[in-house]
Amino acid sequence: MKAIWNDTVVAESDATVVVENNHYFPADSLKKEYFEDSIAHTSCPWKGRASYYSLRVDGELNKDAAWFYPETSEAAQNIKGYVAFWKGVKISQ
Template sequence: MKAIWNNTVVAESDDTIVVENNHYFPKDSLKKEFFEDSIAHTSCPWKGRASYYSLRVNGELNKDAAWFYPETSHAAANIKDMVAFWKGVKIEK
């Protein structure tokens, strides 16, 4: 699977996990040069507290376009530290 934003592959892996129709990518599949830490956080009742990354590709910023759970609930342990995308990031085979 590939995560694509601004015509650029920002993550690629054959080992994604799908939860609630979102592909979660292993952190080592991220092209880290496109990722910036964000101060944003949200909470999910069953997964835990999410942290975010913004994407910067070809000079354009996609704020808080990727999220991950550094600490998960027991029910979501399989996606701990894996990264999912939204805000226009396309997921393709």
């Protein structure tokens, strides 16, 4: 699977995990040069507290376009450290 934004592959893996129709990519599949830490956080009742990354490609910023759970609940251990995308990031094979 590939995560693509601004015509650039920002993550690629054959080992994504699908939860609630979102592909979660292993951390080592991210092309780190496109990721910036964000101060944003949200909470999911069953997964835990999410942290975010923004994407920057060719000078364009997609704020908080990726999220992950640094610490997960017991029910979501399979995605601990994995990263999912939204805000126009296309997921394709």
